[in-house]
Amino acid sequence: MSHSSAPMVSFREVSKIFETSSGPVTAVDAVTLDVAAGEVFGVIGYSGAGKSTLVRLVNALEPATSGTVLVDGQEITGLPEARLREVRAGIGMIFQQFNLLSSRTVAGNVAYPLEVAGWPRARRAERVAELLEFVGLTDKARQYPSQLSGGQKQRVGIARALATNPKILLADESTSALDPETTQDVLNLLRRVNTELGVTIVVITHEMDVVKYACDRVAVMERGRVVEHGDVYAVFANPQHPATRRFVATALRDRPSPAALERLRRRHSGRIVTVGVREDGGSSNELTRALREHPVEGSVIYGGITEIAERPYGSLTLELSGSEAEIEAFIADLARTSSVLDLGTAEDPKEDPDAVGPRASGVGHGPVSGEGSVDGGTPADPEARARAGGGQEALLLGKGGFGAAIAAIFGRRSKW
């Protein structure tokens, strides 16, 4: 993926306000953002965050209310309709509901943008065949969309979007209507579009997995604003904004929900801590070392480790047993290299301020019941006091400053 210096798409203080009967609604609020040429850029947000509107500003399906949008160096804000059509013809777009023409065959759908662009019939047929081969649907050329599966429909959508050799492909929730396996196929195809054809892709999604798997960089949107953006790993391994932390937590589900934590406490009466597993420091061998060096026993009772942008990320939740002082020393020692969240004991519980998920029932993968217990050996460091006074308050969905709380506990910035 070659990143040339000039951005392919550039937003400068862009806002979009819709006038509705109940007053103006700001869908996009003063967004400034660059999408580099040749990258796969993700925009993640919950529904209503403004991401679909943001992507429609790129091909001027929605005109910006204020600010400037530059596409491949050209300012598109304020262009007349006829010029905008030329801009749009150079930008492919795929949709959640595929939006194929039901009255046309697969080949007819792929040919549509070529007809719009005025290609002669013979060249159209040639190009359609080429595109269908690229997406692996050569044998479906004469079928109608209603005869295809969701994944096949989206592949037709991709072939259609690529027909006129666009430099940019906008993918608006393009996998949200697909099952997990088909989602993978479509994401793999998008990656190929990016690497083999060099097309810059903007992916709009509410699924963390899509960003994790397909994107180089990401912007997190909430209420029309981009609250955080950057390299996918940097953003998700060290989320600063509550919205980002919610996405990380919902995707990985490595940390127990309040309800799951309650069940864990019923089974495990000892001290429960959650230890972050990350690429830089806090990897699981740090945990192994600390367990070996302290006279503390730890069993893994919950957790999950995954890859974000091909690098490890996750956390393990352990029950620690040993004397109070030894446990404190263990936590303090481990906290020097890893992020540690103290959840207290069944008698003296502490809450996870970033907890996500239901309070009533379990979530996701459920607890890992592995026996990760290792005996410690080194005496406790007496002065280390991991005063885990962190999140006594039940702060739901990351309303509070988790980073600040951790910093207060461990005297340094949280690495979550």
Place this chain on the structure above:
Amino acid sequence: MVSRATDWEYLQPLLIEAIGDTLYMVLVAIAVAAVFGTAMGIGLYVTRRGGLFASRPAYTVLNVLVNLVRPIPFIIFITAIWPVTVWVVGKSIGTEAVIFPMSIMASFAFSRLVEQNLVALDPGVIEAARSMGASRLRIIRTVILPETRGPLVLAFTFLFIGVTDMSAMAGMIGGGGLGDFAIRHGYQRFNWEVTFVAVAIIVVIVQLAQLLGNSLARRFLRR
């Protein structure tokens, strides 16, 4: 009254002429409606809020016009626009004089049917076409109309039946047709047999139209 045998030798040519008149009136009226009704229906659809040519004034004018004309009972409509008929057709009685108000009424009726069917179209496909740089007129021609062909054919079939109904009132101003035939030679002479034959023929015509419409629509509907 029915004891007297029906003189089919006398009635048959009249019946055939009546069938011809009915088909003539109905076919011309629905042909006009196919053009003007479709145009007006598209007009209503594209000028409404969020449409391709969204325009509140244009939509309001069209909408009010359609609402003004549609509720008028056809038999009253014929007399109401009588001066216009004379001006356009050049005469106030006869088959052509009936075709004119029929065409207008059919166009207005069809415009609503067209609008209703277009509204049901998924706006996503229009957005997709816009994203490919298609002009608005091209979208009407290559997306909106082809994508709604199936329901439009069904609506047109429905219109055919409504217009056949209108044609029955043609007799009032000397327009002829099966309705007129049934009233004059059947009802007014207390000849139930003649009325029955005329009704049966109308039913057969309508059935055939519906059959044709259904099979065409099935071919167009690719869902």
